[in-house]
Structure formats: structure tokens, C-alpha cells
Amino acid sequence: MQRTRFSAMRCSLARSLDRIGDWWTPLILRDLFLGVTRFDELVEDLGLSRNLLARRLRSLVARGLVRKVPYQRRPLRHAYLLSAAGEALLPPLLALTAWGDRHAAPPGGPPLRFRHLGCGRDFVPVVVCSCCGEALEAAAVEARPGPGGAAARGTRVVARRLATKAR
């Protein structure tokens, strides 16, 4: 009767959520990106229990999203830094943040702004098509079966549904 894990599902969103879908995990990753990288800083910033933070960090390190790196010796102390895979999560999380700015904004406007060092300006993240560069909208996206598809838990009905337009 353990909580259902998503890792076995034949769906990349489920497999992403298996890595970062736990309560607090995306906020921990955000803090690591923002430079809040030490255990006690994370506890103070987020206000979560030390207990849970330790467990989440262990899991993130084990899955290769975070590295535990010493920032001083004598006494030995560690900071938690994003790995390459962890940094690759930033753009999706930024896109989610932008959704929050638009559809769940806190009083007073966006709490954080982001500047792109490439062009030097404040920006909004936009998700575009890799082929034509156009901004994506739900109505213009069609799902089709991929090579790794299967009718496992999480795609039982979806697999049937997609098979019809397999082409």
C-alpha cells in the first residue's frame, strides 16, 4: 500500500515527476539555482523540516540532479550544487514560474524577474517549437505514438487512443 511511484510508467512526464514531483523538491532546486546551497540556509529559507530536507537532498544526489561539494575544510562543510541534469531542469521550471506569474500571481506583481545574460534584458520564458520557432499552444500540438510507447499503467487508455492515428 505504498504510495504509487511513477518510475515504471511509459511516459516521460511521469518519469520526470518521479524525479522531481515530490513535495518541496522543485523549490529546493529553485533555491540551489538562486545560490541558497547550504543545509541550514535551505531550512531557513523554505521552512521545511530538517528531517525532510535531508531525505530530499539524499534522493536528489542519488539520482544525479545534485552534487554534494565541500566548500571548506576544517571543519569540513558541504554545499549542494546543481549537476548538469539539474541545471537542465531550470528552463522547464522557469516556464512553470511564468505560468504562475500569469495565472496565480501574488499581490504586488511578480516576485522575481529574470535577466538573460545573452542579450542583457529582462525576459519571459517562452516554450517554442524546435522546428519553426513559433510559440507553442495546446490547440496546435498533436500527440502521436513514439518508439518507446506501451500500454502500461499510466498509458492504458492513451495507448489505445493514439493507436488509431498512428499513421
Add this chain to the structure above:
Amino acid sequence: MQRTRFSAMRCSLARSLDRIGDWWTPLILRDLFLGVTRFDELVEDLGLSRNLLARRLRSLVARGLVRKVPYQRRPLRHAYLLSAAGEALLPPLLALTAWGDRHAAPPGGPPLRFRHLGCGRDFVPVVVCSCCGEALEAAAVEARPGPGGAAARGTRVVARRLATKAR
């Protein structure tokens, strides 16, 4: 001792997670987008308890991400459809899915492919800068304080850290 809600945090990522961060919720939204829109279909596809699905759908409808729409009368039956705000979540979720394809791929390759009806080709979602159109990378993004920022829970340390580079 209730589970910490993220809604009061002065951080748009936290406020997004307050809406869709619950266990199962992003997968429910994915299924609605893929056309799995009825209660029993969702139960069969995902394998979650009817109990929990009912609670999640109620919450999504209450928050305006999903609409409950009759698809037949006699007997009256409802389908759950994405609202405009719910559809706006698709691009961020697609970006997260693409991360899963790269960094947590299931055996056999991507389970789903997506086609952009704008250009007619299969694509990968890319998160770009709204100003220059360049693909975003963590190293080229700098966070700065916004108008709605504050040192509440979730941004205690972050707010201090950002104040130094306020200008």
C-alpha cells in the same frame, strides 16, 4: 501540523506548485490534454483510486484549471476539459516531458512524440528568451528582485541574497 501549503509564498513557482504540485495532478492534466476526459477512463488509464481522482478533479475545477462539461443527457454524463488556464500549462509540462525524454528516458526511446500543427513537423519543445529568442541555459539566467518580492516563508534567504544586486 497540516501539510505546508505553498500558496502564501512570495514565489511564482511555489504558487504554481500550489495548483498543480499535488501527487497525480500533472498526469491528470496530461490525460485531459490527450483526450482521456471521463472519470472511469482516467481511473483505468492512471490506476489511481477513485477517491483521490474525485478530490483532485474537484480541486482543479475549483481553481479554474478544468471545466466539467456534459457530453450527453439522458443519462447526464460529464467530461472534464482543460480551461484556458489549464491549456496554458501545457507548454511548461511539455518542457518537463522533454527533460524526462533526455534525462530519464524509458527503455525503447520516447513513449510519445509531438507534432506542431503550425509547421506540420515533429518537434522538441525549447524554452527561449522572449527578447532574443535564444534557448535558455541556467548559466545565462540571472535572477533579480521583482515588484512583488518579499521576505516571507519561501524567500527569507533569497530576498536577502537578491537585495545586494538589486539595482
Add this chain to the structure above:
DNA sequence: TGAGTGGGTTCAATCAATGAACTAACGAGC
């Protein structure tokens, strides 16, 4: 009248999160 369908609710058992208290290694100062 009886079975079937779709869409839920109720309930007990177990897992996960919370918050407080505790541990431990080390250095600094007296």
C-alpha cells in the same frame, strides 16, 4: 423487473510530512 453503466462516496490500513528535541564533529575563546 433485473442487470448494466458511469460516476462517484465511505472506510480502515498504511505511508509521508511536520515540528520539536536530540546528537555529533569541529573551532574559538577563556
Add this chain to the structure above:
DNA sequence: GCTCGTTAGTTCATTGATTGAACCCACTCA
């Protein structure tokens, strides 16, 4: 040598969330 302060955790009881099974109800069709 001894105590105090830092940093980074661990342990534990309490409460909340998830699970899976069983049940309910309105409605239709044979």
C-alpha cells in the same frame, strides 16, 4: 582543559495524505 557556538544532520511522536476495496445511486435498456 572546558565551555560555547556553528553546521549538519538524526530520531521520534503526532497528524495528514494515499491506497484499495466495498458500497451507493441515478439512469437506461432488455
